[in-house]
Amino acid sequence: MSSVVNFQKILKIKNIKHIYLIGIGGSGMGGIAKILIKKGYKVSGSDLISNFITKNLISLGITIYFKHEIKNITNNIDLIVKSSAIKNNNPELIIAKKLNITIISRVEMLAELMKFYYKITITGTHGKTTTTAMVYEIYKLSGLDPTFINGGILKYSKEYAYLGSGKYFIAEADESDKSFLYLKPTINIVTNLEKEHLDYYNNSIEILKKTFLKFLKKIPFYGCIVICIDNNNNYDLIKKNKLSFRQNIITYGFHKNADIQLYNYKQNGYKSQFYILEKKTCLSFKINLSIPGYHNALNATAAYVVSKFNGLNNRIILKSLKNFRGIIRRFDILTTIYPPKKIKYQHDIIIINDYGHHPTEIDMTINTARKIWPNRNLIMVFQPHRYSRTKILLNYFIKVLSKVDKLFLLKVYPAGENFIKNADSKYLSKKINKLGIIISQFINLKDYCNIAYYIFSKLRGNEILIFQGAGDINNISSFFINKKFQKKILNQ
Structure with missing residues (x-):
């Protein structure tokens, strides 16, 4: 008897037909959703953002709500799978408990899927x-x-x-x-x-x-x-x-x-x-x-x-x-662009996107870029991920980030955490500048487009521009792919 049949029998014994995933757009959650619908179950879910995974899941027939709301949870849902990023005060979790719907974690579902x-x-x-x-x-x-x-x-x-x-x-x-x-x-x-x-x-x-x-x-x-x-x-x-x-x-x-x-x-x-x-x-x-x-x-x-x-x-x-060609957002070369027209240049600018958010990962990204392009200036736009990580590894971050030629620091992506004093980007930038090795600039802007415009205006050519981090920094690097703002500035 095949593993697929065995797993389906387990769920059918428990009368499981409709499975709802809270945080369905996450990498691990999206994978589980895809496997479940391929196995023949009705799958739906919610997330706060639209991305490649949610678009792919929708194309497979999965209903996705882009807001966590009580009305999304109905009596015909047999099982809820929640991402580890979902907090206990999530409205969908609260109503699911009131409706007595079984709730399990992402990894519990993964363990069941892998069982046979x-x-x-x-x-x-x-x-x-x-x-x-x-x-x-x-x-x-x-x-x-x-x-x-x-x-x-x-x-x-x-x-x-x-x-x-x-x-x-x-x-x-x-x-x-x-x-x-x-x-x-x-x-x-x-x-x-x-x-x-x-x-x-x-x-x-x-x-x-x-x-x-x-x-x-x-x-x-x-x-x-x-x-x-x-x-x-x-x-x-x-x-x-x-x-x-x-x-x-x-x-x-x-x-x-x-x-x-x-x-x-x-x-x-x-x-x-x-x-x-x-x-x-x-x-x-x-x-x-x-x-x-x-x-x-x-x-x-x-x-x-x-x-x-x-x-x-x-x-x-x-x-x-x-x-093997690698993974998206792992030292991912996105495109090449040219700096503003008013500045003379000899070379283009290579844009790289990298998911690494731990100092060891960032250090490896920097070392790899230096080996490939030893004669180019290395500019990094870094978005720290979580205040707690920034606090615990502060000195390591200072050491590693000081290895680039120019650094732009974005606001910390909190990932649900509360603010921690002396663990934010402004403080990190101040500590890096105190070393006197490079100049770190904290960008205190909210709009993705304005951040992209600002970074682009500082480019001089012959550079490697790395967007580094696991938060929503990808929304900023995307402006450099479509190059629309670049053409606008060049024509001014």
Whole structure:
């Protein structure tokens, strides 16, 4: 009996026909909605913004309300799935409780969807989305027709979720609120562990590591833990607990003790290549990538290890990795433009959009851009994400953001948080300027168009302009894609 039939029987026993998702436009939520409607369930939901995912879901026949309102919740809804970003005072949640409608979290639904599959999950502070996509594309090219749900959109295929007919389910597993503990994968990748989302871990990296240990021990004895030991917290986690694991453990990284060791990394423009050495077999392979960065070499190696563990063809693995084109909003080159006409220039300006909002991710973006374009000035427009993250990592942000040539800071995207003193963009800008390395400018404008106009007026040519952050900064970079305001200024 197929996994799809099994899952459908479970829901039918509970008389589940109509499922409503609050926060349906989020990357993980949208993927679940897509899988559910493909399985034959009636799906509807709500969100506050329209994006690629909501437009795609509407095209599939899903009704979406772009406001959280009591009237959206009706008696014919059998189950509600809520995003982790939804607060308890959400009006739809309140009325659902009054109507006695069952409410579950996003990850609880994901766990149910994955129940009868061979489960491959990807966890870690950074690199989850790209690694998940790499694994998916390898398994798909291998003819295994896997199901997958991802936290980002693939550039080439525009996929973020897919319902396959095969036995594998590949998914990004988010540790931000401990909800990943609902999952019990067969294989799990741990890319790295850093100080992130510590508000759910009593501001303790040790509690975060203990939670990961609890999660990894859910993997069955015949399963596998694939973990990067270039990261100190990962290395410490494995070193201290290796004897307590019954599962297979495969380590990877540039680290000399890695089971799968990377070496001779080279970057040629936007492309890169490196070698991996399998210590157990003493075999060595060259991997070519069409995307840049040490971090992507590590992501690709993780995908390689998982694929080899399941016996996939080496030639297909290497071909898939070479053809991989990346994820939208992950070092995403949007367009090229020219600066205002009144200024003489020799080169155009390259516009990049990047989702990274943690200092380590930003640092990697900066280093990658410097390697590709060493002779261009690097300008960054950064939107801090959450006051709590800015406060906890303030000194790290100051250090990393001081590496660009010019910095524009937008207001903090609060993501539902209340204001925290000395954790806002104005304060961050002041602290960066105090170092005297670069000039940071806080843009205290509300309108997206005015912000875009202002940034454009400051461009001089021969620059890399990076829009960095996980909030609504994408609404500003979009003005640079259509170039309408650019033509308006040039004609003045």
